Amino acid sequence: MSTKPAIEPNTGPVIVPRNDASVSRRGFFMKLGILFNGFAAMVLAVPVVGFLLSSVTRGRANGYLSWVPLGKVSDFPEGETRLATFQNPYVMPTDGKTVDTACWVRHVAGEKFQVFAINCAHLGCPVRWFQQSGLFMCPCHGGAYYRDGSRASGPPERGLFEYPYKVENGLVTIQAGELPTPGAAIASLTGEKPPCAS
Amino acid sequence: MRIMIGKIGEWFDHRLQLAAPIREVAEHPVPRSTASWFYVFGSAALTVFILQLVTGILLALIYVPSAGQAWSSLQALNHQVALGWFIRAMHGWGSNFMVAIVLIHMVQVFLFGAHKFPRELTWVIGVFLLLMTLGMAFTGQVLRFDQDAYWGLGIGASISSRVPIIGPFVVKLMLGGPIIAGATLSRFFALHVFVIPGLLIGFVSLHLLMVLKLGINEWPMPGRVVKRATYEREYQALTKQNGAPFVPYAIWKDLFFAAFIILAIAACAFYFGPFGPTGQPDPTIIQTAPKPDYFFLWLYALLSLLPPSMETPFLLIGPAVAILALIFLPFLSGEGEKSWKRRPIAVLTVMLISITLGTFTRLAQFAPWSPQMNAWSGDPVPDRFVHGTTALERQGALVFQVKQCRNCHSLGETGGKRGPSLDAVAVRLTQDQLIRQVIQGGGNMPAYGKNLSPAETTALVAFLETLHPPGQVPARDASRDLALGESSQKSPGTQQ
Numbered sequence: 001m002s003t004k005p006a007i008e009p010n011t012g013p014v015i016v017p018r019n020d021a022s023v024s025r026r027g028f029f030m031k032l033g034i035l036f037n038g039f040a041a042m043v044l045a046v047p048v049v050g051f052l053l054s055s056v057t058r059g060r061a062n063g064y065l066s067w068v069p070l071g072k073v074s075d076f077p078e079g080e081t082r083l084a085t086f087q088n089p090y091v092m093p094t095d096g097k098t099v100d101t102a103c104w105v106r107h108v109a110g111e112k113f114q115v116f117a118i119n120c121a122h123l124g125c126p127v128r129w130f131q132q133s134g135l136f137m138c139p140c141h142g143g144a145y146y147r148d149g150s151r152a153s154g155p156p157e158r159g160l161f162e163y164p165y166k167v168e169n170g171l172v173t174i175q176a177g178e179l180p181t182p183g184a185a186i187a188s189l190t191g192e193k194p195p196c197a198s
Numbered sequence: 199m200r201i202m203i204g205k206i207g208e209w210f211d212h213r214l215q216l217a218a219p220i221r222e223v224a225e226h227p228v229p230r231s232t233a234s235w236f237y238v239f240g241s242a243a244l245t246v247f248i249l250q251l252v253t254g255i256l257l258a259l260i261y262v263p264s265a266g267q268a269w270s271s272l273q274a275l276n277h278q279v280a281l282g283w284f285i286r287a288m289h290g291w292g293s294n295f296m297v298a299i300v301l302i303h304m305v306q307v308f309l310f311g312a313h314k315f316p317r318e319l320t321w322v323i324g325v326f327l328l329l330m331t332l333g334m335a336f337t338g339q340v341l342r343f344d345q346d347a348y349w350g351l352g353i354g355a356s357i358s359s360r361v362p363i364i365g366p367f368v369v370k371l372m373l374g375g376p377i378i379a380g381a382t383l384s385r386f387f388a389l390h391v392f393v394i395p396g397l398l399i400g401f402v403s404l405h406l407l408m409v410l411k412l413g414i415n416e417w418p419m420p421g422r423v424v425k426r427a428t429y430e431r432e433y434q435a436l437t438k439q440n441g442a443p444f445v446p447y448a449i450w451k452d453l454f455f456a457a458f459i460i461l462a463i464a465a466c467a468f469y470f471g472p473f474g475p476t477g478q479p480d481p482t483i484i485q486t487a488p489k490p491d492y493f494f495l496w497l498y499a500l501l502s503l504l505p506p507s508m509e510t511p512f513l514l515i516g517p518a519v520a521i522l523a524l525i526f527l528p529f530l531s532g533e534g535e536k537s538w539k540r541r542p543i544a545v546l547t548v549m550l551i552s553i554t555l556g557t558f559t560r561l562a563q564f565a566p567w568s569p570q571m572n573a574w575s576g577d578p579v580p581d582r583f584v585h586g587t588t589a590l591e592r593q594g595a596l597v598f599q600v601k602q603c604r605n606c607h608s609l610g611e612t613g614g615k616r617g618p619s620l621d622a623v624a625v626r627l628t629q630d631q632l633i634r635q636v637i638q639g640g641g642n643m644p645a646y647g648k649n650l651s652p653a654e655t656t657a658l659v660a661f662l663e664t665l666h667p668p669g670q671v672p673a674r675d676a677s678r679d680l681a682l683g684e685s686s687q688k689s690p691g692t693q694q
């Protein structure tokens with residue numbers, strides 16, 4: 001390559017204002033143009049923000065929380081705790097297996113049940129039930145819960161999350177549709193903490 | 199031929215006019231001291247970033263960002279597509295290398311005082327680059343949509359939910375809905391593939407631009423103190439009068455190291471293969487013990503070891519404090535000594551942080567706080583613990599297994615590490631203390647009172663009382679000896 005460029009680099013056109021009046025006129029138009037673009041941006045922002053926040057604003061009222069059956073009362077022997085699975089009430093076509101959810105059903109007696117979320121009240125790992133020792137144990141950070149869901153030991157600050165349930169036509173039905181997290185709605189929905197162990 | 203190429207080059211440069219500025223950048227003088235092997239990590243990070251872009255695009259040719267198909271498309275990459283496993287492995291190992299190199303680069307810059315005047319902004323942008331790199335590592339882990347990714351998202355959601363007031367909204371924004379599902383994966387895909395890389399490219403360009411404008415940090419000399427008033431003049435003197443052109447004087451080391459890193463990643467990829475995917479992201483499969491990727495293991499340990507009451511404040515305030523401290527660092531210590539030899543606190547801080555993170559990471563590889571879910575059925579009581587025991591004590595050993603005590607307590611090195619090893623528990627606790635501990639729990643142990651019949655408790659405690667090393671006497675309650683006579687408690691020789 002030659003060391004000297006073939007022509008002088010183009011430094012761009014030199015703008016010489018013809019008179020002040022035309023500059024201030026153009027300046028005014030430029031400001032107007034900016035303002036106009038600001039308006040366009042605002043018009044666009046409404047649907048964009050609305051779209052971005054749709055997962056937050058789609059309220060519980062719109063039906064993502066609803067009653068789902070878990071099985072017949074007779075599927076859950078009295079005095080025992082069994083794993084049940086259900087499909088999340090709100091399904092999108094790309095969800096795959098993720099809409100299938102597990103929960104622990106404890107048949108206390110008669111029509112009295114406790115339905116625990118699979119998610120540890122600490123950080124949501126799947127807790128496992130151990131019939132023999134009557135404990136739920138969490139594989140992540142070593143949380144443990146008693147058979148009634150109350151906290152036994154480890155990092156969790158509270159007992160297991162419970163789904164609201166009802167027994168209808170011999171079916172155990174729970175109100176589900178939301179990932180239970182320590183701060184999220186399911187917890188505040190069911191309100192009371194599970195009864196204390198002793 | 200050469201003339202031809204020269205002609206074509208000229209034709210292009212006549213129009214692009216880039217040759218002169220590029221040459222100027224390449225040959226800009228740098229302090230001779232910077233042509234050092236310590237100065238290669240920045241360019242290595244850039245190299246790995248480019249490698250990640252390339253392998254990432256290659257993976258995107260096959261990968262399907264849909265919760266229903268992501269996992270099987272990864273399986274296809276691993277097993278069906280020719281060399282898909284290798285590209286996945288390069289991308290996975292590249293990610294680990296990138297985090298590591300960015301961290302090393304940061305430590306080097308800090309110890310060499312390169313964050314001081316006038317390079318404060320370069321450092322701040324570097325902090326953002328670190329955060330984005332970690333963001334890429336986390337979102338990438340989610341895209342490997344397996345069990346670990348699924349439950350990892352649950353952990354992320356649980357942490358976010360603890361933000362006061364807006365927590366639940368943050369969760370839904372993060373998950374793209376009320377549960378972890380298709381929308382969740384799609385938005386992490388958008389973050390990992392468009393948003394964060396876009397930002398990274400922008401910030402990396404700024405970072406580089408500033409390195410060019412402000413010059414590479416000179417090798418720090420103890421006693422050569424940075425002052426705002428004089429530094430730039432001194433640096434000019436260092437580079438203009440005694441500098442050397444970056445190309446080729448310094449760049450050859452960068453080139454060598456870049457190639458070495460790429461080969462190292464390729465070697466790891468070839469030898470160790472790709473990461474996962476582990477089991478299918480099916481939330482009804484609960485037989486899983488999710489663990490985060492390497493660079494988040496320390497966090498996993500922290501979450502297990504913090505006292506419950508400290509956890510939420512720590513999780514929410516800790517990261518903010520750490521990030522702010524990093525951002526404000528160059529403004530708080532913008533002047534003064536650059537050399538690590540005169541900055542003992544800086545050196546100690548780096549050591550303390552790396553030892554802490556290193557220890558937590560190491561701990562998390564064993565996860566002693568997690569119960570071993572299968573120990574009770576999988577690890578038998580070693581022979582020597584039941585050798586020559588009574589029927590009652592053997593019954594106790596059975597209770598010990600069946601009641602899953604073993605999941606948290608080890609016997610002869612096997613079993614959980616959540617609770618203390620019980621190999622010598624009889625030396626530590628008297629009979630009464632054993633009974634109380636079993637029935638009422640305490641410390642980190644649940645109470646077993648409701649799950650043990652009196653007979654089971656008696657047997658269990660009888661077994662626990664045999665657990666002491668041959669030469670050592672079990673703990674005895676002196677007051678009971680006095681009140682009831684020595685025979686009320688067992689002594690090692692007189693096992694009934």
Ligand code: FES
Pocket residue numbers: 120121122123124125138139140141142143154155156
């Ligand atoms: S998630 Fe269960 S103990 Fe942490």
